[in-house]
Amino acid sequence: MERIVLHLDLDYFFAQVEERQRPEIASKPVVVCIYSDVERGRGAVSTANYIARKFGVHSGIAIFQARRLLAGKNAVFLPANHELYGRVSLAIAETLLPYADAFEQASVDEFYLEISSSYRAAEELAKKIKRELVEKFGLTCSVGVGPNKLIAKMAASFKKPDGLTVVSPVAVQSFLDPLDVDKIPGIGQKTNQYLQSKNIRKIAELRMTDRGLLAEELGKNAAGMLFEYAHGIDNSVVANAEEQKQFSRIKTLKEPAESLEAVDVEELIADIVSALEQENLVCRVIGINIIDSGMRAHTRSKTLPQPTRDGEVIRKVVIELLREFFAEASVPVRRVGVRVERLESRKGQKSLGEF
Ligand code: DCP
Ligand code: CA
Ligand code: CA
Secondary structure (H helix, E strand, C coil): CEEEEEEEEECCHHHHHHHHHCHHHCCCCEEEEEEEECCCCEEEEEEECHHHHCCCCCCCCEHHHHHHHCCCCCCEEEECCHHHHHHHHHHHHHHHHHHCCEEEEEECCEEEEEEEECHHHHHHHHHHHHHHHHHHHCCCEEEEEECCHHHHHHHHHHCCCCCEEECCHHHHHHHHCCCEHHHCCCCCHHHHHHHHHCCCCEHHHHHHCCHHHHHHHHCHHHHHHHHHHHCCCCCECCCCCCCCCCEEEEEEEEEEECCHHHCCCHHHHHHHHHHHHHCCEEEEEEEEEEEECCCCEEEEEEEEEEEECCHHHHHHHHHHHHHHHHHHCCCCEEEEEEEEEEEEECCCCCCHHHC
16 A cells, blocks of 8 residues: 555546537537626637647637637637536545545645555546546546646646546656656746756656756755755655644743743644654755744744755754744743644655755
8 A cells, every 4th residue: 555646637627618518519610708898808718629629729819819710619618607617526526535645635636546556556546536527517527647746747747638647656757857857747837947947848857857956046945945846755744734834832931031041842743743743744845933922923934945844953043033033023922832833744755864
């Protein structure tokens, strides 16, 4: 049994839902529109079916531009019906939930399921889910299966529409290497432009690039993240926002404190470390929560280049944040808290220390 993540993304979601409502339009170009000015027909394309995409129509272009591209093509333009898409999205989530050990809805049409299984069984489950969504909702989707969220998502985008791509742990590197760097989810335009300017086009090239060099331009955190992604490493947990809890502990000081020396955070840190250990989690962000004697709240935080649950590391960061706070504070402190965020699973964790 391994930790396996399945990512599911509905194909041309809004337009596909519209096609299901009126099957007679499915053979035509379908464009779902978000109107900013209904009378004048102005606004942007929300999405389009694959027939319309063949003519160059895609999310984000102006409606008038889509009309021009589809002139004489018998195209159907519809206003977005968000209420309907929301209902369908919810019903899909309810269908998927029972299959998952952990479940996360990432957007209106994207879902992560964590399953403890074998890759063979995971592939069968993916097929079963795809059939079920066609039977229940008349909707196709693209699914990716992999050892973490990153690989599952990239696998789901690999073949669209109606795709199913399974990337087992041994296949991760050969799956990633030939892909363009802009296939990495969340890679910004600036980062992409920088990589292009350095002739780093494929993930294989990114993987071979010196990490220090990347850090000079992109900063240590962004470079570290990018480097981990290029190696297929992602330890983020599958969990909905409300479960992606941060851990925090706070206490009221016996006397309002005006300096770092008057604050003892040992107990708070010990509590946090034991909570992380209990759930087998590490954190990437460490913060402090402060209530001053005027009852105002202050927070500060720091992102680490490597996730941790080491009490020493956490203490050092907390002390640093408190020192910075007291250096600028003008009122005494009544309550002090410590919190950790961006929690990641330790299960089967790999880190760059291994490279
Ligand atoms: N959407 C939007 N405006 C955008 C992008 C998306 O209104 N700029 C909406 C319409 C999409 C839905 O969000 O149907 C999901 O977005 P996706 O990026 O997943 O795109 P599609 O599902 O439409 O197409 P694909 O088959 O490529 O996933
Ligand atoms: Ca989609
Ligand atoms: Ca999507």
